[in-house]
Amino acid sequence: MYFKSSKRNKKKEQDYSKREDFSIELSTSLEENIINIKKMLDQPGDLLTRPFVIGETGPACAIIYIDGLTDTKVINESIMKNIQSGADEIGKGFEEAETALLDRLSYHVISSASVKKVTTLDDASLAILSGETALFVDGTDELLIIDTKGWEDRSIEQPVSEGTIRGPRDAFTENIRTNTMLIRRRIRDANLRFKSHQIGRRSKNNLTVAFVDGIVHPELIKEVNRRLETIDLDDAPESGYIEEWIEDSFLSPFPQMHNTERPDKVATALTEGKVAILLDGTPFVLIAPATFGAMMHSPEDYYERWMIGSLLRTLRYFAAFLAVFLPALYIALVSYHPGLIPSKLAFSIAATREGLPFPAVIEAFLMEITMELLREAGIRLPKPIGQTIGIVGGLVIGEAAVSAGIVSPVMVIIVAVTAIASFSLPSYSFAISIRMLRFGFMIAAAFLGLYGIILAYILINIHIVNLKSFGIPYTTPFAPGFKSDWKDLVLRFPIPMMTKRPKFMQTEDDTRIDKEGKS
Amino acid sequence: MGKRISYIILASLSLLFLTGCWDQVQIEQRGFVLGAAIDLADAPSNGDPSFALTYQIVAPGGLGGGKAQGQSGQQKPFFNVTARGSTMFDITRNMASETSRTPYLGHNQLVIISSEVAKIPHAFTNILDIFLRDHEMRRTVKVLIAADQAKGVLQFKSPTAKLPVAHIVSIAENARKNIAIAPPLQIGEVHEYLLIGRSVAIPLITMSSQGKKKPQINRMAVYHGPSERMVDILSNEETKGLNLIKGEVQGGAITVEIKGESVVYEIRRAKSSIVPKIKGKDDIKFNVKIETEGKIAESFANIDYRDPANVSKVEKKVEKELERLATVTLEKLHEDLQVDVFDFARYVKKADYQLWMSIKEDWDSGKNYFSQSTISIQTDTVVRSEGAVIDTEE
Numbered sequence: 077m078y079f080k081s082s083k084r085n086k087k088k089e090q091d092y093s094k095r096e097d098f099s100i101e102l103s104t105s106l107e108e109n110i111i112n113i114k115k116m117l118d119q120p121g122d123l124l125t126r127p128f129v130i131g132e133t134g135p136a137c138a139i140i141y142i143d144g145l146t147d148t149k150v151i152n153e154s155i156m157k158n159i160q161s162g163a164d165e166i167g168k169g170f171e172e173a174e175t176a177l178l179d180r181l182s183y184h185v186i187s188s189a190s191v192k193k194v195t196t197l198d199d200a201s202l203a204i205l206s207g208e209t210a211l212f213v214d215g216t217d218e219l220l221i222i223d224t225k226g227w228e229d230r231s232i233e234q235p236v237s238e239g240t241i242r243g244p245r246d247a248f249t250e251n252i253r254t255n256t257m258l259i260r261r262r263i264r265d266a267n268l269r270f271k272s273h274q275i276g277r278r279s280k281n282n283l284t285v286a287f288v289d290g291i292v293h294p295e296l297i298k299e300v301n302r303r304l305e306t307i308d309l310d311d312a313p314e315s316g317y318i319e320e321w322i323e324d325s326f327l328s329p330f331p332q333m334h335n336t337e338r339p340d341k342v343a344t345a346l347t348e349g350k351v352a353i354l355l356d357g358t359p360f361v362l363i364a365p366a367t368f369g370a371m372m373h374s375p376e377d378y379y380e381r382w383m384i385g386s387l388l389r390t391l392r393y394f395a396a397f398l399a400v401f402l403p404a405l406y407i408a409l410v411s412y413h414p415g416l417i418p419s420k421l422a423f424s425i426a427a428t429r430e431g432l433p434f435p436a437v438i439e440a441f442l443m444e445i446t447m448e449l450l451r452e453a454g455i456r457l458p459k460p461i462g463q464t465i466g467i468v469g470g471l472v473i474g475e476a477a478v479s480a481g482i483v484s485p486v487m488v489i490i491v492a493v494t495a496i497a498s499f500s501l502p503s504y505s506f507a508i509s510i511r512m513l514r515f516g517f518m519i520a521a522a523f524l525g526l527y528g529i530i531l532a533y534i535l536i537n538i539h540i541v542n543l544k545s546f547g548i549p550y551t552t553p554f555a556p557g558f559k560s561d562w563k564d565l566v567l568r569f570p571i572p573m574m575t576k577r578p579k580f581m582q583t584e585d586d587t588r589i590d591k592e593g594k595s
Numbered sequence: 596m597g598k599r600i601s602y603i604i605l606a607s608l609s610l611l612f613l614t615g616c617w618d619q620v621q622i623e624q625r626g627f628v629l630g631a632a633i634d635l636a637d638a639p640s641n642g643d644p645s646f647a648l649t650y651q652i653v654a655p656g657g658l659g660g661g662k663a664q665g666q667s668g669q670q671k672p673f674f675n676v677t678a679r680g681s682t683m684f685d686i687t688r689n690m691a692s693e694t695s696r697t698p699y700l701g702h703n704q705l706v707i708i709s710s711e712v713a714k715i716p717h718a719f720t721n722i723l724d725i726f727l728r729d730h731e732m733r734r735t736v737k738v739l740i741a742a743d744q745a746k747g748v749l750q751f752k753s754p755t756a757k758l759p760v761a762h763i764v765s766i767a768e769n770a771r772k773n774i775a776i777a778p779p780l781q782i783g784e785v786h787e788y789l790l791i792g793r794s795v796a797i798p799l800i801t802m803s804s805q806g807k808k809k810p811q812i813n814r815m816a817v818y819h820g821p822s823e824r825m826v827d828i829l830s831n832e833e834t835k836g837l838n839l840i841k842g843e844v845q846g847g848a849i850t851v852e853i854k855g856e857s858v859v860y861e862i863r864r865a866k867s868s869i870v871p872k873i874k875g876k877d878d879i880k881f882n883v884k885i886e887t888e889g890k891i892a893e894s895f896a897n898i899d900y901r902d903p904a905n906v907s908k909v910e911k912k913v914e915k916e917l918e919r920l921a922t923v924t925l926e927k928l929h930e931d932l933q934v935d936v937f938d939f940a941r942y943v944k945k946a947d948y949q950l951w952m953s954i955k956e957d958w959d960s961g962k963n964y965f966s967q968s969t970i971s972i973q974t975d976t977v978v979r980s981e982g983a984v985i986d987t988e989e
Contacts, residue, residue: 411616411620411621414622414627414701415702415731415733417622419627423655423702426653427658429621430623
């Protein structure tokens with residue numbers, strides 16, 4: 077760790093020494109400013125300059141913007157049209173360029189909603205690169221930045237990784253403004269806060285921390301912001317970069333933050349006193365802190381009847397157990413403890429394994445690795461081919477491997493059940509960490525049988541009870557136990573009975589539903 | 596520091612790889628022993644009895660479970676291996692030299708001991724020792740005594756089950772249908788009796804001699820605790836009576852005669868209560884009350900069961916029959932053999948512990964206080980249902 081950071085610092089110095097310093101003040105000369113801007117950005121082909129003069133005698137002006145990042149229609153309508161149709165009127169009294177002209181333009185002429193003044197080249201270039209338009213007026217050392225952002229965007233679509241039958245169908249997009257909009261539309265509370273950060277020395281991404289003031293514990297916000305401020309990355313193309321930087325233990329196999337593309341999930345989390353971290357350029361929003369229990373929850377648990385929600389959750393815990401332990405148990409029971417298998421099952425397993433060339437361990441690893449390969453191939457391949465792979469893999473390889481006498485049919489069933497069980501977990505990142513743990517358990521079972529499984533289980537337990545996510549123990553409310561939070565853990569109690577917000581979040585306002593009713 | 600950690604990891608990994616999986620045996624390489632039969636071997640060499648142990652080992656390929664092999668239909672699903680020796684462990688080790696698969700007793704379901712062996716003092720307890728002591732053994736193994744050769748029981752061809760042992764085990768579990776079949780006796784329970792030197796009745800398996808050989812379990816062998824040997828075999832009727840007195844009947848039929856024709860009473864529920872009355876060593880009384888509840892399953896006699904008087908007539912007859920069975924049993928066990936397989940001793944111990952401590956050595960041996968006690972039988976029968984027929988044709 078120490079080694080790493082020293083290297084990083086050295087790089088930083090080198091970078092800055094090479095770069096020219098552009099944080100200079102603007103000059104009063106229009107031409108010089110334009111040349112400087114162009115020089116700074118190295119005259120890219122999509123940087124457009126449109127010079128013009130206000131009135132007959134007015135000062136020379138120019139707008140600079142990047143084609144593609146801006147909405148040309150807005151530039152035409154709210155800047156050019158307004159200035160040129162009233163050019164004589166505006167230019168009156170301004171034979172000499174003055175700062176007051178900028179104010180007049182800003183207050184009276186330009187009809188864009190957001191206009192601001194900047195004085196340095198750095199700010200100007202950042203604004204231009206963000207899709208805003210810079211308006212230069214000759215003779216002033218200030219310029220106007222007009223919001224003309226508008227680019228091709230993916231529209232709001234259905235969530236891909238977290239499907240539900242019942243529930244809202246909108247998902248976050250790559251545009252952070254759309255995403256904040258989706259959250260605001262769900263929580264119209266005046267206390268909903270969006271705090272902005274800028275991430276990435278090069279990419280300068282927008283990052284927004286969302287929380288509800290008055291619910292969230294103030295220390296949590298402080299901690300999140302503190303951690304975000306330590307981020308020193310070149311760029312952050314996805315929230316995974318942020319997650320790995322600010323999580324408590326990057327050596328842990330477990331995800332310590334929730335990522336989701338469902339706005340409804342984020343909204344619920346915010347009202348529970350959690351914090352959402354939105355990054356521009358990715359539809360995956362982080363929710364912190366995350367707990368083991370929350371990883372097993374799906375928003376649909378709350379949308380369908382509570383009994384079904386509770387049953388499905390119980391089923392998911394069972395699925396998680398299968399996904400972790402099933403192949404390991406198979407190995408242990410078949411190679412060490414056949415006495416623990418019911419007699420008839422033991423005989424039929426023995427019958428199917430007769431004549432197989434590999435011990436159970438090799439057999440299990442063969443099939444599990446094949447399964448992981450199929451899964452990986454299914455993701456990479458184009459969708460229509462991906463389905464074919466599923467059929468080829470599932471049917472042909474499974475069936476052929478059995479009839480070729482390489483694996484036993486029982487093993488195929490176990491691999492299939494394991495795969496299905498791990499797919500049924502609602503959090504993808506949690507499911508993949510469970511997939512990984514499975515192999516550890518299989519190795520433990522191969523060497524030490526059930527004893528090894530128990531040892532590995534104890535190890536994982538020691539780790540998981542030590543794990544914290546932003547100060548909140550990962551296993552809470554199991555341990556440390558908060559009995560009242562068990563209403564929404566393995567079981568999901570009816571919504572009117574869940575009157576309090578999660579106790580482990582130590583929310584400032586702990587009452588979700590007032591028993592006395594609306595007042 | 597990095598070097599040190601990598602050494603530690605290397606060392607702990609080598610711990611795993613060097614020791615390896617020392618007790619790993621793949622499931623298909625184990626010889627699952629399903630049943631064991633113990634006979635007396637012919638030549639006792641040095642005076643110690645020598646035994647012949649037969650294991651029935653499953654050949655899973657023949658069970659038809661796995662189709663991976665293809666031609667599995669031809670294979671016999673089991674094979675019997677016999678070896679001789681003076682101790683069970685010895686024999687098992689001898690057996691390993693004969694079979695391709697090492698015997699694994701984790702799935703053993705049955706131990707059959709021939710009556711010849713059981714009659715030798717101490718032999719029965721000595722044989723059972725390994726079936727209780729070894730870590731592979733289960734306490735749910737059923738214990739039977741074979742009337743003649745035990746090995747023969749494992750060799751018959753079952754028309755329904757693929758494995759003879761499975762057939763025998765399912766007969767033993769038919770207690771619901773027959774009064775003479777006691778609930779299967781597990782080795783763990785036998786162990787409890789052996790530990791305190793009590794007597795116990797063990798189900799007896801006989802092979803019917805006429806026609807195709809078929810196993811039958813409808814009698815019991817009497818094992819005398821203090822002398823550690825089997826003393827006699829009960830008849831079918833005596834077995835019924837024993838089960839009734841012990842309250843172990845789960846179902847079965849009693850046939851009585853009314854107006855010269857048969858009426859079958861089916862027991863659905865039966866219990867017995869034993870109340871001891873102890874005034875001293877020589878004055879121990881037991882009141883046994885046998886209560887049954889059931890229905891009329893078959894009636895050759897044309898009786899109008901709508902009339903309660905007729906129903907109670909049947910009840911009276913059944914009570915008498917139950918009493919007769921119980922008395923027959925008591926005559927044999929209480930008067931002739933003087934062996935307490937009813938477990939009356941337990942009631943004495945519960946009722947008067949001090950007294951019990953003074954007489955426990957002489958309960959059904961020596962002075963035999965058991966034979967001096969008096970046992971009275973009471974029966975009570977209820978007909979719950981007369982069946983779905985009102986009129987029977989003349």
